Amino acid sequence: MASSIIVIAEHLDGRIRQVTYELIACAVKLQRFEPLPIKVMILGDDVVGMAREIAESSGQDIVAVQAPTLQRYNGEAYRDLLQNLLGQYHSTYVCAAHTSQGLDFAPALAVALAADCITGVEDIVEKDGSICVARPLYGGKIIAYHSLGSKTSILTVQPGIFKPLECEFQAPGAVEIKSMIYESRQSVSLGLKQAAADTSGIAEAKVIVAAGRGIGEAQNLDIIEQLANVFPRSAVAGSRIVCDMGWLEYKCQVGVTGATVTPELYLACGISGAVQHVSGMRNSGFIVAINKDPAAAIFQISDVCVVEDLTTFIPIFIETYKKFKSHK
Numbered sequence: 001m002a003s004s005i006i007v008i009a010e011h012l013d014g015r016i017r018q019v020t021y022e023l024i025a026c027a028v029k030l031q032r033f034e035p036l037p038i039k040v041m042i043l044g045d046d047v048v049g050m051a052r053e054i055a056e057s058s059g060q061d062i063v064a065v066q067a068p069t070l071q072r073y074n075g076e077a078y079r080d081l082l083q084n085l086l087g088q089y090h091s092t093y094v095c096a097a098h099t100s101q102g103l104d105f106a107p108a109l110a111v112a113l114a115a116d117c118i119t120g121v122e123d124i125v126e127k128d129g130s131i132c133v134a135r136p137l138y139g140g141k142i143i144a145y146h147s148l149g150s151k152t153s154i155l156t157v158q159p160g161i162f163k164p165l166e167c168e169f170q171a172p173g174a175v176e177i178k179s180m181i182y183e184s185r186q187s188v189s190l191g192l193k194q195a196a197a198d199t200s201g202i203a204e205a206k207v208i209v210a211a212g213r214g215i216g217e218a219q220n221l222d223i224i225e226q227l228a229n230v231f232p233r234s235a236v237a238g239s240r241i242v243c244d245m246g247w248l249e250y251k252c253q254v255g256v257t258g259a260t261v262t263p264e265l266y267l268a269c270g271i272s273g274a275v276q277h278v279s280g281m282r283n284s285g286f287i288v289a290i291n292k293d294p295a296a297a298i299f300q301i302s303d304v305c306v307v308e309d310l311t312t313f314i315p316i317f318i319e320t321y322k323k324f325k326s327h328k
């Protein structure tokens with residue numbers, strides 16, 4: 001059988017996740033360099049409806065893998081079922097999402113297939129005649145290019161980077177249904193617990209002051225709150241690290257695994273600008289970043305770059321603002 005580019009669809013609660021269409025866009029970009037057929041695979045206990053939806057909205061051929069025991073996502077099941085299927089489809093490239101789910105099964109699948117696994121892919125380019133994938137290193141400060149070898153390459157693709165394609169196809173893709181019996185031996189999925197609804201106000205705020213690890217310690221959130229108080233309709237948010245450390249609640253987290261926000265003004269304080277954070281705030285109206293490292297990646301997407309120690313700069317800024325206001 002000829003080689004192909006395989007996309008592993010991601011879905012939750014009976015709905016296709018947006019990242020699936022981004023993966024298809026990534027596969028189409030790969031196809032420009034190597035004209036292989038694309039197949040999208042979707043796994044679950046009842047996925048035929050979603051498979052048809054993808055086939056109709058993308059024009060790509062789909063394999064719907066129906067496994068009655070796969071009511072919930074299970075990494076072991078994905079690894080075993082895909083190992084079996086990918087052998088049959090002789091895949092050259094496999095595109096999975098760089099999400100908790102993709103990161104759970106993709107490396108294990110690569111081991112099972114003796115394939116390469118490249119994570120956090122942000123672009124596909126040609127360099128010196130070979131196809132390369134680009135991935136950021138050191139919080140986006142440098143970009144590494146990996147040429148794709150002769151083995152199967154499993155890529156986890158960063159969400160929010162590839163734009164889903166506008167439909168330009170003649171007919172919906174074909175849907176092939178495969179029924180498989182599967183019993184996991186080592187793990188049982190108990191389900192997913194929904195995070196508490198966002199009551200932090202970051203979704204509605206016009207101004208967001210976001211704290212990163214650069215604030216140094218939880219007490220310095222006080223400066224961040226004081227800065228937020230300068231603006232009406234403002235809210236305090238944070239990077240994932242700040243939430244992981246318990247300095248802010250998870251409902252305040254901005255990024256790929258947190259909230260996506262589009263305030264008029266986003267003030268990033270002590271945030272490096274990792275792609276997972278940036279994908280949740282890059283569409284803000286105006287971005288100001290305060291960071292003591294002039295090479296911080298956040299400056300690449302900022303309208304105003306303040307290279308200062310935030311613990312010195314923010315109090316002076318607030319004081320100056322108050323003086324300015326009292327003289328008006």
Ligand SMILES: Cc1cc2nc3c(=O)[nH]c(=O)nc-3n(C[C@H](O)[C@H](O)[C@H](O)COP(=O)(O)OP(=O)(O)OC[C@H]3O[C@@H](n4cnc5c(N)ncnc54)[C@H](O)[C@@H]3O)c2cc1C
Nearest residue numbers: 212213214239240255256257258270271272277291292310
């Ligand atoms: C699957 C996955 C999902 C993820 N999802 C998210 C997500 O949704 N949201 C998210 O934010 N991250 C997410 N991350 C984590 C992300 O990769 C980064 O690790 C995180 O965003 C970094 O947070 P930070 O910028 O606060 O910290 P750091 O990267 O440590 O940056 C701290 C910055 O502060 C600066 N600094 C230090 N001291 C000062 C000072 N005194 N004054 C001014 N600047 C200072 C430093 O120069 C540095 O640039 C995810 C990671 C993975 C793998």
